[in-house]
Amino acid sequence: MFKWGLLFLGLGLAYWWFIAKKKNKNRAADNQIKQTEPTTAKPQQMVSCAYCDLHLPQNDALAQDGRYYCCAEHRDSISQKGWWGKAQWRASTNFDERPEGIAVDLAVIHHISLPPGQFGGHHIIDFFQNNLDPTAHPYFEQIANQKVSSHFLIDRNGKTTQFISLHKRAWHAGISQFFGREKCNDFSIGIELEGDGDVFFTNEQYASLAEMIGVLLKKFPDLRFAGHSDIAPERKTDPGPSFDWARLTKIAKLSEERLPFGSSSR
Numbered sequence: 001m002f003k004w005g006l007l008f009l010g011l012g013l014a015y016w017w018f019i020a021k022k023k024n025k026n027r028a029a030d031n032q033i034k035q036t037e038p039t040t041a042k043p044q045q046m047v048s049c050a051y052c053d054l055h056l057p058q059n060d061a062l063a064q065d066g067r068y069y070c071c072a073e074h075r076d077s078i079s080q081k082g083w084w085g086k087a088q089w090r091a092s093t094n095f096d097e098r099p100e101g102i103a104v105d106l107a108v109i110h111h112i113s114l115p116p117g118q119f120g121g122h123h124i125i126d127f128f129q130n131n132l133d134p135t136a137h138p139y140f141e142q143i144a145n146q147k148v149s150s151h152f153l154i155d156r157n158g159k160t161t162q163f164i165s166l167h168k169r170a171w172h173a174g175i176s177q178f179f180g181r182e183k184c185n186d187f188s189i190g191i192e193l194e195g196d197g198d199v200f201f202t203n204e205q206y207a208s209l210a211e212m213i214g215v216l217l218k219k220f221p222d223l224r225f226a227g228h229s230d231i232a233p234e235r236k237t238d239p240g241p242s243f244d245w246a247r248l249t250k251i252a253k254l255s256e257e258r259l260p261f262g263s264s265s266r
């Protein structure tokens with residue numbers, strides 16, 4: 001009888017030990033689940049469309065260079081304030097007001113490379129933002145204090161940067177004349193292509209330029225196109241003979257009237 005008692009006691013202890021262990025295990029598992037649970041309780045970050053100011057959850061917005069858009073159409077358009085959503089924005093202080101009531105009806109094509117003949121890097125952006133390091137290259141010493149700008153730059157990869165609102169006057173043309181009208185900065189948009197006048201421009205640059213022209217024409221329907229050398233022939237040679245005007249005419253579907261200096265390379 002005593003033996004049976006011991007046996008039951010033993011079984012009872014074993015059972016108690018087994019249950020206690022199982023409980024501990026469950027508790028540990030519960031804790032683990034709690035720890036790994038995603039923190040969905042956090043409120044959704046809201047952003048506003050840089051084109052129309054619509055507020056929307058960040059997850060539903062299109063991100064572009066640190067900005068947000070409610071839809072592709074708004075991202076790809078020029079805003080009321082004169083900024084193209086598709087470009088990266090690197091604001092420059094080298095601008096002033098256009099004369100009151102003036103219509104923007106000219107786009108001036110330029111080329112630039114810094115240092116001259118070298119492509120890539122951030123020197124052009126630095127230059128237009130007055131951040132060029134004069135010690136980085138001997139040539140930079142001469143130009144670091146110049147205050148110039150352009151509305152747009154298209155680099156060798158076709159990447160487009162905007163520096164100045166299209167409603168403001170950028171400082172790209174200098175002393176210039178377009179069929180008797182002086183001071184072309186007043187009524188023009190400046191477009192710089194990264195290039196040196198010798199090497200051909202890239203396919204990506206032509207594609208980006210044509211896309212940009214399509215967008216610009218919606219906002220500025222009277223736009224005509226000229227090279228810097230066309231409006232300042234004594235001083236300037238850009239974009240130069242390596243720029244293929246005929247190719248641009250074709251891919252941007254430009255009519256002859258939009259090219260008063262013709263479509264042959266010059």
Ligand SMILES: [Zn+2]
Nearest residue numbers: 049052070074
């Ligand atoms: Zn929008």
Ligand SMILES: [Zn+2]
Nearest residue numbers: 110111228238
């Ligand atoms: Zn130029």
